[in-house]
């Protein structure tokens with residue numbers, strides 16, 4: 001099965017490196033939830049394309065780019081060249097010089113160019129791990145199509161343009177999958193879901209659930225099941241990778257805050273005061289972010305308890321490991337013709353699982369639902 005990466009940054013690079021190392025037997029597939037259980041094997045995944053808009057990455061091989069993130073990079077990544085994507089201001093305010101197809105082409109032309117490239121490359125699954133964007137959802141298919149036809153480069157974000165290109169592509173080849181691992185609402189935007197259903201596209205999204213968010217979901221589920229009343233939740237992250245740098249931009253941070261906070265009300269059914277968001281950038285911390293959680297709750301007879309959890313978590317490998325499953329599940333969904341989105345997949349892997357009217361559920365339940373969808377034996381039920 002053939003994969004294209006959008007955004008050859010930290011996550012995209014660790015995904016490519018880890019995948020190749022698993023294939024060569026150099027590392028065990030820890031961090032990949034459904035490792036050997038799926039009918040599609042990890043060895044069957046082939047990265048065939050990579051896109052970026054950083055002038056310093058375009059034209060280089062994935063090998064050269066990945067060397068910036070990790071020392072051991074398999075030679076096989078020398079064969080994949082980083083192509084020029086669509087930028088639509090996605091790197092604005094960052095110390096990176098951007099270049100995109102949309103500099104010289106209209107939106108429609110740039111999108112058609114991508115569709116042609118994907119046809120040539122015979123891509124099955126497109127994985128979006130670009131920089132977090134500030135965005136406005138479309139909600140209405142006609143508005144989206146109009147904005148693209150009118151070349152409204154202020155209204156459409158890069159992720160929205162890529163997802164639209166994926167719809168056109170899926171229509172031409174009879175089926176494809178778009179994995180949206182970033183906060184821009186795609187699986188939660190009815191405009192994209194309607195288009196996906198009409199065009200044979202599977203969408204997974206939105207925003208990969210990795211570090212503190214799924215852990216918070218499980219901890220609050222534990223308290224909820226015992227009818228302990230939560231008085232407040234504090235959860236923050238400080239990291240030193242470019243993604244945290246991007247999140248120092250207020251508008252981008254809002255996108256993350258929304259996807260991270262949505263779990264509280266969904267799981268508890270009430271919304272205690274909470275502060276849940278990426279809080280800061282500190283370069284020397286690097287990719288191993290510092291996470292901290294403080295939850296105070298009322299127990300029997302009014303007793304007040306408090307949980308404090310601290311951790312240092314490698315950010316990019318956490319998401320990259322999930323992507324190894326998501327691309328294979330994407331191919332399975334195409335084969336099953338489950339176009340639109342698949343909540344059973346999103347509920348386990350995503351912070352903000354689409355579609356829009358579906359809620360976050362405890363991850364321990366989502367895991368069993370996922371196994372059922374993938375036709376695997378229940379684990380603990």
Ligand code: NAD
Nearest residue numbers: 007008009010011052085090130131132158182242243315
């Ligand atoms: P990064 O900054 O290292 O990489 C992002 C890459 O995308 C960069 O190479 C950048 O040049 C490129 N890019 C930006 N705009 C683009 C465009 N329009 N087209 C193509 N490429 C583009 O960030 P990262 O740590 O790899 O994270 C990537 C994304 O994954 C972020 O949006 C983040 O929110 C999301 N995410 C990460 C985690 C995690 O790391 N655990 C969890 C959930 C979601």
